[in-house]
Amino acid sequence: MADLGELVGVLKAAGEGTRLRLLALLADGDHSVKDLTEILKQSQPRVSRHLKLLADAGLIQRNAEGAWAYYGLAEDGDGAALAQWLIGRIDGDHPDRRRDVERQQAVRAHQQEQATQYFAKVAGSWDLLKTLHVPEEAVEAAVVEALGGRRVDTLIDLGTGTGRMLELLSGSYKRGIGLDSSREMLAVARSRLATSGIGHAQVRLGDIGDPDVVVGPADVIVIHQVLHYFDDPGRMLGQARRLLKRGGEMIIVDFAPHNLEFLRTEHAHRRLGLSQAQMSGWAAAAGLEIAQTREFPSQDNENGLTVCLWRLSDQVERNSNA
Ligand SMILES: C[S@@+](CC[C@H](N)C(=O)[O-])C[C@H]1O[C@@H](n2cnc3c(N)ncnc32)[C@H](O)[C@@H]1O
Structure with missing residues (x-):
């Protein structure tokens, strides 16, 4: 009371x-x-x-x-x-409310456009840029481990960028799909997949904030270094959930909370990392539960970034199996 x-x-x-x-x-x-x-x-x-x-x-x-x-x-x-x-x-039809929703969509579209412009600029050098300050090798090994040696039917890589996750995990899926909103990043991804002889993965242009459900459903969804480009990662996670099969899993890799403001001003980041508490709230709201969390502190103390890996599993299926 x-x-x-x-x-x-x-x-x-x-x-x-x-x-x-x-x-x-x-x-x-x-x-x-x-x-x-x-x-x-x-x-x-x-x-x-x-x-x-x-x-x-x-x-x-x-x-x-x-x-x-x-x-x-x-x-x-x-x-x-x-x-x-x-x-x-x-009332959603009230004129004030309708105008607010229109402007909210315009604000989101503008942010998306800023991210797209940034990635158009850095596409060619992205693979080098992304290794800065990050324990990349250890993280990639952990992503492979998170799949536990399984080979799944469909894996979707959201925000696939240059397609590195599709390449890294190519032995773990029968059909791989990468979605990204940057034509320039996708051009690099296509050439990477072709060069590596990976014919069972495709990449497509699309907005993962409002994904086309025909690309799903997936057994595994990978979201590697993407959520911090969204003002509301929880909302994006909810959208991604629509593409997941019952009993499926998501592997999310992103930064732990940090104070490197320049990543926002110069590199299009919106969120300065994601905390454990935020991730558990967003996962629960999307009907997922955290099955595993791993942290990878950087070796570079000054500008280093800790990377986190979260494995999220579909709660409904787990509970009904329990
Ligand atoms: C930091 S890169 C990560 C790429 C890749 N996952 C990796 O780790 O190498 C983020 C990617 O998310 C993509 N992205 C950002 N917002 C997006 C959106 N709304 N829809 C689809 N892709 C988006 C960008 O174009 C970019 O390729």
């Missing part, structure tokens, strides 16, 4: 037009203050004030990340329950 005064505070925080619009926007995934300012067309201090009131009342949560902060709906407590209740009752 909550204290009367506290309940009034939560209701007051939620009881305002812009704040209700913010709750509806965050129901579709995490956003930074900058995005929300652009979507609502209100000044940044104003939006920050609304967000603070919502966060103080437990309706949303704030995650600081370097110079930025991301906001998402609260995951538990009275505030979280009230937010869900309200969101379920907001």
Whole structure:
């Protein structure tokens, strides 16, 4: 039971037009203050004030990340329950709501475009660039190990880039599919697969934030160094889940939380690494559970990055087998 005064505070925080619009926007995934300012067309201090009131009342949560902060709906407590209740009752056809959704899509499209432009520029040198500051060999060995020597029917590599994962795992699948939104990266991937004589893998142009389900379903989905290019990795994971067979697995490799702000300003990263707590929340929301986590600290102490590998398995199938 909550204290009367506290309940009034939560209701007051939620009881305002812009704040209700913010709750509806965050129901579709995490956003930074900058995005929300652009979507609502209100000044940044104003939006920050609304967000603070919502966060103080437990309706949303704030995650600081370097110079930025991301906001998402609260995951538990009275505030979280009230937010869900309200969101379920907001009319999607209301003109304000329709405009917000249009702008939200435009903001996401713009971010996607920035990432695409970056990868168009670096495609030719990507294989060299990606090894910087990262224990690449150990990570690749762990990705192979995560498959446990199995040979699966279909493996999908989301954000395949230059196709390295399809090459590395070519002995582990009968049919491999790589999806990527950069034509330039895919051109390098095609030539790599052809040079290595890998005829059972194909790469296709596509947006993994809204993947075409005809490419699935997969026994295994690999997402190697891709999630940090998304403002809301949890949303992307939910989309990827649609491509997974029941009982299937995802192998995710990404950075642990870090403070290298230049990766954001110069290399199109959106998130400065992903924490264990974030990954378990996103996995649970996508109906997956973490079967294994491994960490690979860098040898380079100054600019080094710790890489994490997560193996996520389909919860439904595991539970029904239990
Ligand atoms: C850092 S690279 C990783 C490539 C590859 N997985 C690897 O580890 O070598 C990230 C890749 O994600 C792709 N990407 C980013 N956003 C995407 C999106 N929305 N849809 C498809 N691919 C995307 C980029 O084009 C890029 O090739």
